[in-house]
Amino acid sequence: MKGIGVSPGISIGKAFVLKKAEAINSGVLLTNEAEISQEITRFDRAVSQAVDDIETIKSATQPSLRDDDLAILDAQIELLTDPQLKADIIEKIVSDRKNSADALIEVIKSFVQLFEGMDDEYMRARSADIKDIGDRILSHLGATVNSSPQNFEPNTIIIAEDISPSETITMDISHVIGFATQAGSKTSHTAIIAKSKSIPAVVGCGDQLGTVMNDEIIILDGVSGLVYINPEQGIIDEYMVKKEAYHQLADKLKALKNQAAVTTDGKKITLSANIAEADDMMEVFEYGGEGVGLFRTELLFMNRDSFPTEDEQFEFYKKVALRSKGAPVIVRTIDIGGDKHLPYFDLPAELNPFLGYRAIRICLDRKELFITQLKAILRASVFGGLKIMFPMISNVQEIRAAKEILAEAKAELLNEGIAFNTDIKAGIMIEIPSAAVMADILAKEVDFFSIGTNDLCQYTLAVDRMNEKVSHLYDPFNPGVLRLISNVIEQGHKNHIHVGMCGEMASDPLATLLLLGMGLDDLSMSATAIPAIKNIIINHSITETKEIYKNVMHMDNSEDIIAYLEGRAQ
Amino acid sequence: MTTNDYIILASQGIHARPATVLIRLVKNFKSAVSLKRGDKIVRLNSMLNILSLAIKGGESITVIVEGEDEVEAAQAVGLFFTEQLKEL
Numbered sequence: 001m002k003g004i005g006v007s008p009g010i011s012i013g014k015a016f017v018l019k020k021a022e023a024i025n026s027g028v029l030l031t032n033e034a035e036i037s038q039e040i041t042r043f044d045r046a047v048s049q050a051v052d053d054i055e056t057i058k059s060a061t062q063p064s065l066r067d068d069d070l071a072i073l074d075a076q077i078e079l080l081t082d083p084q085l086k087a088d089i090i091e092k093i094v095s096d097r098k099n100s101a102d103a104l105i106e107v108i109k110s111f112v113q114l115f116e117g118m119d120d121e122y123m124r125a126r127s128a129d130i131k132d133i134g135d136r137i138l139s140h141l142g143a144t145v146n147s148s149p150q151n152f153e154p155n156t157i158i159i160a161e162d163i164s165p166s167e168t169i170t171m172d173i174s175h176v177i178g179f180a181t182q183a184g185s186k187t188s189h190t191a192i193i194a195k196s197k198s199i200p201a202v203v204g205c206g207d208q209l210g211t212v213m214n215d216e217i218i219i220l221d222g223v224s225g226l227v228y229i230n231p232e233q234g235i236i237d238e239y240m241v242k243k244e245a246y247h248q249l250a251d252k253l254k255a256l257k258n259q260a261a262v263t264t265d266g267k268k269i270t271l272s273a274n275i276a277e278a279d280d281m282m283e284v285f286e287y288g289g290e291g292v293g294l295f296r297t298e299l300l301f302m303n304r305d306s307f308p309t310e311d312e313q314f315e316f317y318k319k320v321a322l323r324s325k326g327a328p329v330i331v332r333t334i335d336i337g338g339d340k341h342l343p344y345f346d347l348p349a350e351l352n353p354f355l356g357y358r359a360i361r362i363c364l365d366r367k368e369l370f371i372t373q374l375k376a377i378l379r380a381s382v383f384g385g386l387k388i389m390f391p392m393i394s395n396v397q398e399i400r401a402a403k404e405i406l407a408e409a410k411a412e413l414l415n416e417g418i419a420f421n422t423d424i425k426a427g428i429m430i431e432i433p434s435a436a437v438m439a440d441i442l443a444k445e446v447d448f449f450s451i452g453t454n455d456l457c458q459y460t461l462a463v464d465r466m467n468e469k470v471s472h473l474y475d476p477f478n479p480g481v482l483r484l485i486s487n488v489i490e491q492g493h494k495n496h497i498h499v500g501m502c503g504e505m506a507s508d509p510l511a512t513l514l515l516l517g518m519g520l521d522d523l524s525m526s527a528t529a530i531p532a533i534k535n536i537i538i539n540h541s542i543t544e545t546k547e548i549y550k551n552v553m554h555m556d557n558s559e560d561i562i563a564y565l566e567g568r569a570q
Numbered sequence: 571m572t573t574n575d576y577i578i579l580a581s582q583g584i585h586a587r588p589a590t591v592l593i594r595l596v597k598n599f600k601s602a603v604s605l606k607r608g609d610k611i612v613r614l615n616s617m618l619n620i621l622s623l624a625i626k627g628g629e630s631i632t633v634i635v636e637g638e639d640e641v642e643a644a645q646a647v648g649l650f651f652t653e654q655l656k657e658l
Contacts, residue, residue, distance in 0.1 A: 075586040075617065078593050084616035111618060122585055123624045129586070130618070278581075315628075322581035322627045383628065 011178030108134030293524020321384030453503025517549025601637025
């Protein structure tokens with residue numbers, strides 16, 4: 001079974017199924033005014049008892065209560081005493097003659113539906129809080145029972161449909177080693193609590209999880225989101241080994257989060273992350289990323305019926321800018337074509353799509369699309385440290401044309417009186433061999449280079465990675481590829497512009513020392529890869545990496561190079 | 571009556587935590603404080619109503635204050651949106 005892994009780690013333990021009693025609408029109607037005022041009084045009393053509950057939890061758990069938990073409890077008090085909630089319930093008691101419990105059930109249900117229907121994931125997750133406070137008041141009206149036990153046996157994995165905020169705080173989870181829930185998302189309480197307590201958790205497993213019974217053996221992988229129910233011994237053994245390895249590595253890497261990536265001889269290396277949307281930003285900082293070396297903008301253009309408008313794009317980029325807290329973010333203009341197609345943008349089939357109509361080639365041809373995106377990025381640039389990067393540059397004319405359109409976009413915004421960062425930096429991806437060879441020429445035109453090793457490797461070696469018959473030839477350690485990369489770094493630095501790398505090679509531990517030796521000081525990769533690369537950097541010196549680089553450049557084939565690098569990595 | 575426009579400086583928008591702080595802040599004043607986003611207006615005393623606006627980071631909202639201590643109330647709410655919200 002597969003859900004969403006929201007808190008990393010591996011757990012092997014016994015299931016405890018958390019069941020919730022569902023309140024039932026009694027359908028009783030009130031017959032006279034006396035009953036009506038009595039029900040209103042009962043409701044008020046139940047609310048104040050519910051508030052007392054929360055106050056008790058607050059004082060009983062302090063001072064161990066974390067800030068976040070305290071905020072959840074305070075928010076619950078505000079929800080319990082919400083004037084709108086009270087007004088709606090009194091309306092139902094008075095006008096519809098419902099008793100207080102029925103009125104509450106109906107009002108809560110309609111608020112839950114309202115929040116579940118919102119397009120914001122965070123707000124959708126708040127429906128659980130509303131349900132939770134409803135249940136709490138109901139329990140004081142004698143209409144439902146709260147059954148969460150206070151103590152669990154050691155090595156318990158909690159299985160539930162969903163876990164309510166107050167349950168996550170009041171449960172004694174000292175013996176709980178994992179959570180798996182049917183519902184939920186990355187922002188649900190189970191996820192937040194599990195993460196803050198470093199307990200592996202998987203949410204959104206679906207109905208199948210409902211078949212689990214108490215004491216069944218569960219394996220839970222909070223990274224991949226996999227959940228096994230009563231697995232075979234072989235799988236258990238396999239996961240025992242994985243768990244041990246995970247813990248050792250996690251301990252080591254966790255210690256590095258706030259440590260700067262500085263070599264033993266004092267050179268600072270910048271480690272950034274590649275992202276696709278604003279929600280990725282949290283992970284970037286969590287793994288110690290210092291910014292974004294590649295923000296792919298394609299996600300916004302996919303899964304829809306038409307091109308996003310300037311305003312829609314602006315919102316998308318602004319969200320990233322706001323969450324980046326001033327850290328640099330390199331926004332790559334759209335890279336469609338090749339293997340990435342849009343349902344509403346008809347690109348004729350091509351014989352060689354990777355050598356065809358894609359990325360900057362489309363943008364320069366369809367200027368109206370390009371200028372819309374550039375204006376949106378410029379507008380968002382006042383909210384954070386955005387930079388613009390053009391992909392698939394093969395000659396100097398393309399850079400000049402792109403910059404001309406960028407200037408037009410700026411002029412239009414000036415005319416419209418809309419603010420943007422007038423000093424925004426513009427750079428290019430180096431992923432076509434011609435660009436790498438003439439890096440000395442291109443460096444005079446732009447503010448920065450970013451080496452995209454995936455395409456650079458594919459184009460330099462004339463290898464289609466997807467074609468299994470030739471994929472073994474795809475080899476970033478091919479001396480030809482290494483010479484190109486080295487040239488880009490050297491020429492970039494000679495011309496005093498910034499050079500980074502955002503391809504897969506940047507996250508390959510085998511390549512790190514070699515790249516440092518070439519003089520590269522900015523690597524961007526998926527956030528989760530950052531700690532491992534940092535661990536390499538802080539344990540070696542630049543002097544050492546220069547020697548490695550020199551030796552590698554004397555080797556004539558990648559087998560020798562890889563074997564040598566493996567030896568040095570030991 | 572005083573009205574002021576603010577841009578939401580917290581990237582996550584007005585979620586439960588800032589809403590709690592805001593409601594408690596407003597309770598200190600006698601004036602009626604309302605929040606307007608687009609064509610929707612809600613009183614700043616209901617968590618459910620505030621959250622149901624789903625106000626996101628970067629959006630602009632209008633605060634309307636009316637009552638005997640409206641100058642002080644508007645000032646306090648203004649400080650919340652321009653300074654405190656960033657730290658929540």
